[in-house]
Amino acid sequence: MPYMDYVSGCPVDERVIEAMLPYFKHPGNPSSIHSVGLEARNAMEEARGKVASLINADSSEIVFTSGATESNNLAIIGYATRNKSKGKHIIVSAIEHISVINCAKFLQKNGFEVDYAPVDSYGKVKLDELENLVREDTILVSIQHANPEIGTIQDIEKIRDAIKDVTLHVDATASLGKIEVNVEKLGADMLTISSNDIYGPRGVGALYIRKGVRVNPVILGGGQERGLRGGTENVAAIVGFGRAAEITMEEWKSEAERLKKMRDRLIEGLLKIEDTFLNGHPTERLPNNASVRFSYIEGESIILSLDMEGIQASTGSACTSKTLQPSHVLMAIGLKHEEAHGSVVFSLGRWNKEEDVDYVLEKLPPIIERLRMMSPLYLK
Template sequence: MTHLSSVPSPSLPGTGIYLDHAATSPVCPEAAEAVLRGMNITGNPSSRHAAGDEAKEALESSRAQLAALLDCGFDEVVFTGGGSEADALAVVGTVLAAEHRGAHVITTAIEHSAVLESAAMARELGAEVTVLRPDSRGWIDPDDVRKALRPNTVLVSVMHANNETGVLQPVADIADIAHQAGVLMHTDAVQTAGKVSLTGIGADLVSVSAHKFYGPKGVGALKVASGVRLAPLIRGGSQERGMRAGTENVPGVLGMGAAASAALRHVDDPAFEEHRHTLRVRLLKGLEEAGGIEINGAGAPCVPETLNVSFAGVRGDTLVDILAVYGICVSAGSACHAGSDEPSHVLTAMGIPAERARSSVRFSPGRTTTVPAVEEATARVVEAVARLRALGPADVPQPAHA
C-alpha cells in the first residue's frame, strides 16, 4: 500500500483556496461587526428595564432583517440554534401539534440528515413517514408527492436545493399540491438563502442557517407562516412566540441579521448573478481537463455554487485530503458525514453505484472566490487526479484520518 506521504507534491503548495462554502462560509464584515456589537449588549431581551429594552430592540431589528430575506412577516420568524434545530422544529413540531394520532409525513431520500433524522423521530412518536426517491438527476417529481398524499398527511418536507449536488427542487409546485390537499409544506432552504430569491416558493415553514450565508455559526431561523401550529421542542420560557424556550443568542442573532441584509443585496445584484455563473463555467472547464469525470445532478436545475463531480478511478476522500495538504479546501459529500466510508445517501438515492459515489468531490465557490483562484485550484486537481490514477486502484492511498 502506498502511503499518502509518498504521493508527489503539486508544483505550487500552499495555495489557500477555499471552495467549500456549501459546508460553511466565512463571516462577512457586516456580520462580524454586528456580533461584536451584540457582545456589548448587557440585558436579557425578556427583562423589563432599559438594558432589557436595548436587547429586545436589537433582537427585533434582526428579526426584520431575516423577514426580508425569507420574504415573510416580521412575526413569522422564529430564531433557533441552527438549521438542524429549525428542521426538527418544523418536522417534529408539526407532528406533535397534529390533532390526531397516526399523522403522515412525506419527505425525500435526498434530504439533509437533519430532516431525515427528524422524520425518524416523528416515526418514533407514532407518525407514518413516506420517503420519496428522486430521478437519476436528483430531482423530485411533484406528481410523486401528489400520489403519496393521504387523508392523514400533515406535512410535506422537500429541500429547496440539495447540499451535495446543488439540484434545485420544484418547491413552489410541490407547495401548491400540498396546499390543495390542506397539508403544510416545509422546505430546508439552508443551501439557497442568500443565493437565490426565496420569494414565491410557497412553503409554510422555511429553515435557514446563518453560517451558510456569511453569518456566525450556531444560529438559525425558521419561518412559521401565520396560523401554523407547532409544538415546541425546547420548553421552558415563552420566548419566540412560545415555540423555542431559552434566552435568545443576541450576538448571534445580530450577526445573522446583518448577514441576511448583506446577502439580500447580493441576490438582487446582476453582477453577483453573472459572477456565480462565470465561476461555475470556469470550474467545470478546468475539471474536465482531468478526463473521466461525471457531473452528479447533470441535467437538473441547480444553484451555480455547488458542483458535485465523480473522478473515475480515484477515491474522493483521498483526493480531498491531498488537496487539503496544499491549502485547497473541498469536500467529499456532506460535511456532516466527513470521515464515513459509507457512500453518500444522496448519490445512492439517485441510483449512482457505490464506486462512483465514493469517487465524488463537491466544489462550492463563494461570493469572494475569484476566477484565478478557481483556475489555480482546478489545475492542482487535475495534477493530483493524474498522480492518483498512475498509482493504480490497488495503490490508491487512504486518508490518514479514516
C-alpha cells in the first residue's frame, strides 16, 4: 500500500533504530563529569560530527534542537534580538514554512519591520525585488532552500549575491537528503535541518550557525549547547540523527536519481488526467515531489478517497491543514482560491517502489472522475 506522504512524516530507518537502542537505557547525562556522563557526551559529539559533515560544516557550528520549528525560532528570533542594535528590518520569502512566517510576525509585533519577498508563478523568489527590499537596516534574510509543498528549489547562491553581506538564514528542512546541502556553497550563515526528514527520529533537529554569527538562545536553561539551547540533551535521538546523517551522506545521490525517475513517471501520468496542472517549477524541483492540482474538486476529498485505496498523500503542509485556509504558498504563486483547494502533494521516499506509481496511476483517475461528477463546479 503506497505511502506517499514523506513530506509530513518519514519512517525511521532500521539502521538508525539499531544505533539508538543502547542510548534509550543509558543513564548518562552529557553534562555529568563522571565516566557514564562522558560516554553520553562522546556519543553526542560523534553524532554532531556526522551531522556537521553532511552539510559541510564544523562540529562547533551545530546546535541540536527539538526540530526544524525550534531551529527556525532560534535563527530568526535569536538572531534578531541579539543584533537589533545593527538594525530592525528583516526579510522572509512569501512561501516560507509557517514557523518562519510566525517568527517574523512575532518580531513585527515587537518592534521589528518585516518585508515578504515575492515569488513568481513557479515559486522562485524574484531576485530583483528581493534586492530592492534590502535596506541599510536589514539585518537578516530568511529563505528556504526548497519548498515542501510545491517542490521548487531556490537559487540560494544567487540570493546570497543579491542580499550582499546581510546575514542569510536558510531553511533546508525539505531539501536535506534530496539535493546537495552544503553551507559553504550556499553561502548560508545559519541553516535549519531536521532529523525525521532524513529517516531519523522525530523531535530532534539542528541549527547550523556559522562561526562568528551571534544569536540569543530562545530556550533558557543550564547552558547546554554552548549556552544556545538550555535543557538536557535527548542523547538517543541525537545519536539517531547522527546515524541518519551518515546513511544519507552515503546514499542520497543514488536515492535522488531513483526518486526522480519515479517522480517523473508519476507526474507524467497525473497530467494525463484532464484539467490537471503541475504546481511549482517543472525542472528545478525536489526529486521526490509531485504536486498537482485538479480543477473543480477539493484536495481533502481526494486525500480521503485515496486513503480508502491505501494511498496516503497530503493537501499541503500537514502543520497548517487544520485551518482549512488555502495554503499561503499556493496563494503566493498566484493561484485562485478554488485552484489552491484542488491541490494534492505526492511526496516519495526511501521505501517507495515503481509499483507504487503504477498503483496510484491506476486508482486515481476514477476517483477524480467520480468526485468531479459530484462537483457543482464541474459543468462538462
